[in-house]
Amino acid sequence: MTAATESGTVPQSEESGDDSPDAAPRHRPRGRRRRGHWIIAAVLVAAAGGGVYYATADVGTAPAAGSDKPTQHTDKITRQTLINSKQVDGTLGFEGSTSIMGRLAGTVTGQPGIGSTVSRGEQLYGVDGKPVLLLYGKSPAYRDMKSGDKGEDVRQLEENLQALGYRGFTPDSEFTDLTAQAVKRWQKALGLLQTGKVEDGRVVFASGPLRIGAHKAPVGTDVRPGGPVLTGTSSKRQVHVDLDISDRSLAKKDGKTTVTLPDGKTVKGTITSVGTTVKKTPGADGAADKSTIGVDIELADDVADITEAPVTVGLQSEKKENVLTVPITALLALREGGYGVEVIGTDGKGTVSAVKLGMFANGRVEVSGSGLTAGTRVGVAA
Numbered sequence: 001m002t003a004a005t006e007s008g009t010v011p012q013s014e015e016s017g018d019d020s021p022d023a024a025p026r027h028r029p030r031g032r033r034r035r036g037h038w039i040i041a042a043v044l045v046a047a048a049g050g051g052v053y054y055a056t057a058d059v060g061t062a063p064a065a066g067s068d069k070p071t072q073h074t075d076k077i078t079r080q081t082l083i084n085s086k087q088v089d090g091t092l093g094f095e096g097s098t099s100i101m102g103r104l105a106g107t108v109t110g111q112p113g114i115g116s117t118v119s120r121g122e123q124l125y126g127v128d129g130k131p132v133l134l135l136y137g138k139s140p141a142y143r144d145m146k147s148g149d150k151g152e153d154v155r156q157l158e159e160n161l162q163a164l165g166y167r168g169f170t171p172d173s174e175f176t177d178l179t180a181q182a183v184k185r186w187q188k189a190l191g192l193l194q195t196g197k198v199e200d201g202r203v204v205f206a207s208g209p210l211r212i213g214a215h216k217a218p219v220g221t222d223v224r225p226g227g228p229v230l231t232g233t234s235s236k237r238q239v240h241v242d243l244d245i246s247d248r249s250l251a252k253k254d255g256k257t258t259v260t261l262p263d264g265k266t267v268k269g270t271i272t273s274v275g276t277t278v279k280k281t282p283g284a285d286g287a288a289d290k291s292t293i294g295v296d297i298e299l300a301d302d303v304a305d306i307t308e309a310p311v312t313v314g315l316q317s318e319k320k321e322n323v324l325t326v327p328i329t330a331l332l333a334l335r336e337g338g339y340g341v342e343v344i345g346t347d348g349k350g351t352v353s354a355v356k357l358g359m360f361a362n363g364r365v366e367v368s369g370s371g372l373t374a375g376t377r378v379g380v381a382a
Contacts, residue, residue, distance in 0.1 A: 073382055074344055075330060079374040081321045082361040085314040086250055090241040090259070090297070092309045094211055094233035100124065102223040103141075103201030104132065111219050112212045115307065117235050119209045121164045125217075125229055127201075131190060135160040137205035146197040149175040156205055157198060161186060201225070209235045237299045239269060241313055242292040245278055250315040251295045258314040259299060261306060269297040269313070318359060324372055325364040329381040331357075341367065342379035350379055 110126025118124050123131035135141075137156030143149075145157055150173050158171040158179055166186050169178035180196035187194045192202075216228035223229055239259055243251055257269040275294035283289050297313065332340045332352060339357060342350040358366030 073380050074377045075327050075380045077367070077372055077374055077376045077378060078325050078364075079322060080325055081319065082323060082325060082359050082364065082366060083316060084318040084359070084361050085258070085316050086247065088241055088243060088247070088313050088315060090239045090311045090313040092237065092239050092259075092261070092303065092306060092311045094213075095236040095238040095296070095298070096207070096234045097213075098206060098210065098232050099216075100204060100229045100232065101225075102127070102132075102217070102227050102229045103225050104128075104199075105224050106222070108217045108219050108221050108223055108229065111215050111217075111230065114212055114214065117209050117211045118232075120160060124204055124210070127223065130192060132201065133190070133203050134210060135203050135205050136163075136208060138207055139205060141203050141205050142200070144197055144200050145175055147175055147177055147180050153205070154179075157203070158182075206232075207234065211235045237303055238272075239297040239299065239311055239313060241295040241297065242279070243295045243315075245291040245293060247315070248274075248293060250317050251293075256316055257297055259297065260312040260314070261303060262309050262311070263306075265303075267303065268300040270300070272296050272298045318361075320359045320366055323358065323366045324368060324374060326355075326367050326378055327380050328360070328363055328365050330378045331355075331365065341369075341372075343371070344377040344379060 104127045106128040108125060108127060109129050110123060110131070112118055112124070118134050120134060120136050122134055124134045125132050135156065137153070137160070139152040139156060141153055143153070145154055152173065154175045155171065155173040157175075158169065161167075161179075161182050162171055164186065166182040168182055169176060183198060184194040184196045187196075210232035211234065213231040213233055215230050217223045217230070241251075251271055251274045253271055253274055255271040257271060258266055259269050260266050273294075273296045278291050278293055281290045281292065326341055330341045332342060334340050334352070334354060338354060340352045340354045343353045344350050353369055353371060355367040355369040355372065358368065360366075
């Protein structure tokens with residue numbers, strides 16, 4: 001699918017504009033009418049999809065009358081947050097990907113269900129009728145662990161034993177006789193021989209719970225050390241985006257995003273990683289090759305009812321908080337250059353006030369100028 005661009009605004013507290021028949025009429029000076037010259041601001045149109053709606057005007061006066069003016073309407077100056085974002089395609093899935101390799105030779109006698117989640121101390125799979133267990137830790141299990149051994153794997157084992165309720169020792173990096181006693185109690189509960197030693201291949205360390213993705217060695221097949229048994233991911237939801245390299249500036253670690261799900265629901269996300277390796281994909285049907293980097297996004301809300309799906313991601317390109325804004329259709333082109341708005345007073349009379357323009361987003365534009373306040377009514381095109 002092709003990416004598209006969209007802008008958004010986040011109002012804070014102001015009311016929307018009033019286009020009702022009861023809106024205050026705008027003052028027009030008496031005297032000879034002058035036909036206005038419509039001015040299309042090409043830059044504004046290109047940047048924000050809008051244009052200047054009035055003819056030339058002078059600061060401090062009402063806009064020039066003209067038979068080609070639209071019907072009079074008003075709206076309010078608002079104070080709000082403006083956000084520009086670009087919409088790109090992404091894929092909803094799960095964080096991380098892990099391949100579990102067997103270290104015990106034998107026949108696979110148990111596998112968890114695809115899509116199920118295995119947690120600390122639970123059976124990850126079975127070999128010859130005995131469990132291979134999941135424990136938490138970043139370092140891999142690579143040897144027998146027994147009295148006298150020292151290392152990070154020992155520390156991880158001891159921390160897991162304590163978390164599972166097998167205590168009586170101080171978790172550190174040394175396997176002591178007290179550790180062995182706790183291991184025996186654990187082995188007894190699992191129906192294993194009470195050796196006080198954890199054999200190589202009996203446990204698998206992972207950073208957290210594993211969601212099972214695929215079986216590489218179905219029940220009944222033989223597995224050898226180093227052979228694949230299953231694949232899994234974490235249980236954390238994640239959106240992955242293959243971002244065009246030209247949009248690299250939109251993706252920053254810890255940056256905020258919005259993710260639109262297939263059912264139309266929108267959830268907030270935070271960018272957790274931005275790839276540094278460029279992947280080149282050959283173009284189809286003569287199209288140019290596509291160069292992308294990987295961007296991963298963590299979701300703030302649970303979407304447990306959807307496992308994997310295409311989604312639309314809004315990457316924030318610019319954000320202005322707590323700024324005064326008017327509709328683009330409120331802008332007037334001033335005779336002396338620049339832009340203004342017609343401020344409607346409490347008496348219903350309009351006076352042109354010069355403004356400085358800032359950011360454009362979703363049909364509104366940031367403005368600043370003398371005497372402008374939130375809630376002030378301004379003239380807009382129909």
